[in-house]
Amino acid sequence: MTSLLDDLTETTGNAFETLGLNRMLGAVRVSDRPDLAQFQCNGAMAAAKQAGKNPREIASDVVSELQKSPFIDKLEIAGPGFININVKADTLYKYAIESLSDNLGIDNIGQGAKVIFDYGGPNVAKAMHVGHLRSAIIGEALKRAYNFAGYDAIGDIHLGDWGTQMGMVISELENRHPDWPYFDDSITEFPQESPITLRDLEEIYPAASAACKQDEQRLEQARQATVELQNGRPGYRALWKHMVEVSIEAIKANYARLNVHFELWNGEASVHNLIAPMVQDLKEKKLAVTSDGALVMHVSKDSDSKEIPPLILYKKDGAVMYGTTDLATLLEREKYFQPEKVTYVVDKRQNLHFEQVFRAAKASKITPEKTDLTFIGYGTMNGTDGKPFKTREGGVMKLEDLIKISHEKALQKMNEANITGKFDEAQTNDIAHKVSIAAVKFADLQNHPNSDYVFDLDRMTSFEGKTGPYLLYQAVRINSLLEKADQDDITAHQDNLPEHLVSQEIDLLLHLTQFSENTLGVVKNNSPHVLSDYLYKLAQNFSSFYSNCHIMSEENDVTRQFRLKLCQMTRAQMVAGLNILGIDVPEKM
RNA sequence: GGUCCCGUAGCUCAACCGGAUAGAGCAACUGCCUUCUAAGCAGUAGGUUGUAGGUUCGAGUCCUACCGGGAUCGCCA
Incomplete structure (x- = not known):
């Protein structure tokens, strides 16, 4: 059933229309001055401007029309032309009691339309910290609200499991344990049991990350490992699988405690097989071109007020980046779900990245023109000093x-x-x-x-x-x-x-x-x-x-x-x- | 430097399409447990909405300039 506010707006809109005015002027809202009235309509003042008449006169005409409505208790004109509205108590009660019905009186505005929420985005091999909170909390709430409103909304965790951080950890392990079978190319069978635990990863990732940050050669090694992982080197893949499994267990526990649930547990890696054919297709359409050794897709437009860099599909070292996997993920979502809307709940610093991805998806028709791609960027979580949050030890709180x-x-x-x-x-x-x-x-x-x-x-x-x-x-x-x-x-x-x-x-x-x-x-x-x-x-x-x-x-x-x-x-x-x-x-x- | 976001009470945040007297919580101060859970209630105090102009009947909200903070601008995610 429609809400009281909707019905009041409808009634007031009718009154304006009867007077030959735009019914949009009849918008009713909860009063700013609860001491004066329950609801108010400000349309008379806007109408006065358009019609060149006295606003109070218009308000007075509207009020005469509204008097006929059975649920109005009291009407007043105040100030320059505010229409103050009070509703009878039994009418309030009639609407309020809807909250004891099945859907609490909420209209089904979604009509079953498919909406995919992309949120969470934890990284494999990295401990979850408070920086992951906002995406999880906001994304989950939005998904549930959409479902409540009649949409068919599902959440996709979109694990970060295919990027350079994986290469960093793998190369770190290779440096520490060169004797492991995973690094011997003559071996094709690997242990079922993971050689590393979650606790190990919590120490290894920060160490690897720090090493790559200060040493360009070390970073190059990590990049190389990333390429080899993506290209399917068996030992790397086996090790990678261990890390994913170990991490997912912890990730699931964390989200479960937060009461956050995902319908899809896909990651960047799950679209890997779609990438080669997708890129081939983009090349044939002349959308993918070589630039500075990398394969990119230009997405800038003449009308842009800022420079939009191209989306990089393959880096010059041959590895794919998250833009590539994000694009392939849209391809996959279209294939399985044909969503009406895909919504990303991500840190707002990634705004430009998603602008690139959205443009690439639309230009290549990977995502149909009618599909709504939405980026919901949330703000940074800062510490009490105004800088991005860090614990006293300099890390982020787990x-x-x-x-x-x-x-x-x-x-x-x-x-x-x-x-x-x-x-x-x-x-x-x-x-x-x-x-x-x-x-x-x-x-x-x-x-x-x-x-x-x-x-x-x-x-x-x-x-x-x-x-x-x-x-x-x-x-x-x-x-x-x-x-x-x-x-x-x-x-x-x-x-x-x-x-x-x-x-x-x-x-x-x-x-x-x-x-x-x-x-x-x-x-x-x-x-x-x-x-x-x-x-x-x-x-x-x-x-x-x-x-x-x-x-x-x-x-x-x-x-x-x-x-x-x-x-x-x-x-x-x-x-x-x-x-x-x-x-x-x-x-x- | 280009683009974008932000600046509201001592602190943390609200304010729906431009509306009336800018609202909450924390902290401070006053009261209230012999009645349904005091994780509460009732109240006091706290504001030139960064600055200066402009548009408008009306500006925290829109426009311009400036000040201050932040983000981002091709091979990290």
């Missing part, structure tokens, strides 16, 4: 360390609140886990994806104020309240509205009518912070209502029933909304 710290703080908080005794160990850990993940995720999700933000450990693991745990807390309070009501057999079973509502009840009810546009707002703006903000305000409204309106002791039966309904609606939205954000709600905390 993801599992962050999760551990947050988890321990949650346990500590439970101890302080003196509630650990109420749960067994498994329950205690489950609650601490959910609370800690909610804290970490919500700290990110409340920000606009595009903005850089400061990684502040204390803030991320804080449970008070505008935090994930605050939202959980409201849902949990409702749980125990409704449980109690159930025991006392006074559950909400009727839909009557009390004659008089107190301000906390009206505020909450009014807020509850806006779940739909805020959820769809995540899809429209490609930003989960819209919903995060809505849920936070919902929690605030509820908490205020909870403190000021006692329920179990309320003697008026209609009022008590109504308040229980408010609780149910709030909980339904909170649980569904947090689920979209990828945050699980514990039963108790």
Whole structure:
């Protein structure tokens, strides 16, 4: 069903149209001045400019039309021509109660259209660190929001497993263990068991990376190893397979803890076999040309205000780069899914890279013209000093360390609140886990994806104020309240509205009518912070209502029933909304 | 140097297509646990939205210049 705001806009649009004005002027929004009205329409002032009439006069005409609408309670014209609108309480209730229906009253705007989200992007052989958080958290939330809105959205982790970092690690191992069978070309059978563990990799990659950074020859060696890996040298491939398997296990564990899930576990390497034919085709179409020893695709246009460098398909040493694999990945996605939209949730510094890839994909018709390719760049995670985040030791904090710290703080908080005794160990850990993940995720999700933000450990693991745990807390309070009501057999079973509502009840009810546009707002703006903000305000409204309106002791039966309904609606939205954000709600905390 | 992003309360962030008195949280200060979970509630204080112009009935939002910060500009991802 359409939202209250949509229906108000429709009605007001009709009023403008009846007066011979553009119906677009009838856009209604939640009022900036809740002290004056619930909703407002600013169209009269814009209309005045176009029609050359007095805005208040137009507003007055619109108001006369609107008076006919059955759900309008009060209309006022204020200031230069604001139309202030108040809606009857039973109308608010009618819309809010939709949140107890199956899809919480959210329209199916996706109609099953296929959307692929490319996010995550962890690197094989590299420990996952807090820099991987934003892509995972934002990508997962967007995917879920799209699914909730009726799209068929799937996530592809797109592992970084085919680039120079693989050559760095392989050459490092070759330097350290030249006697290993993987480096003997006469050997074709290799051990099943991986010679390296995850712990080894955590030490080897930084060492290899550092060595290549200071020594050009060492880097050249890594590049050579990369080419040979990509060209299929058996020992390298066998070693590579070990590293992928060892890494994926850890990667899966990390994402599982974050409640982030991928439908596709593809990597750069999984499109390797598509590359040669793809490049052959590009050559035949005269799109791929040789330049400075490399094979490139020019993607600049005359209309460009900046210089767009060509997409490099093959480096001069014969290795492919991530542009090549990204292009081949689009080829593969078209082959299997024919998506309506492919969305990348990646660090915004890769903006230019994806501009190149998108242009190459469209120019070569690898991706059809109608397919929407979207780049959602998120901002850098900086330290409190404003520079890209580093720990005191100069490294980046490992993801599992962050999760551990947050988890321990949650346990500590439970101890302080003196509630650990109420749960067994498994329950205690489950609650601490959910609370800690909610804290970490919500700290990110409340920000606009595009903005850089400061990684502040204390803030991320804080449970008070505008935090994930605050939202959980409201849902949990409702749980125990409704449980109690159930025991006392006074559950909400009727839909009557009390004659008089107190301000906390009206505020909450009014807020509850806006779940739909805020959820769809995540899809429209490609930003989960819209919903995060809505849920936070919902929690605030509820908490205020909870403190000021006692329920179990309320003697008026209609009022008590109504308040229980408010609780149910709030909980339904909170649980569904947090689920979209990828945050699980514990039963108790 | 070219291109792009950002600058909002002491700190961290919001502000939907240009709308009314720019909102939250943290930190600070006042109250409130003998009633449904105080991870809470009620309140106080904190602002020339980087600067200077311009467009407009109306600008944090659009335009211009400047100041300050960041990103990026062919073989890393």
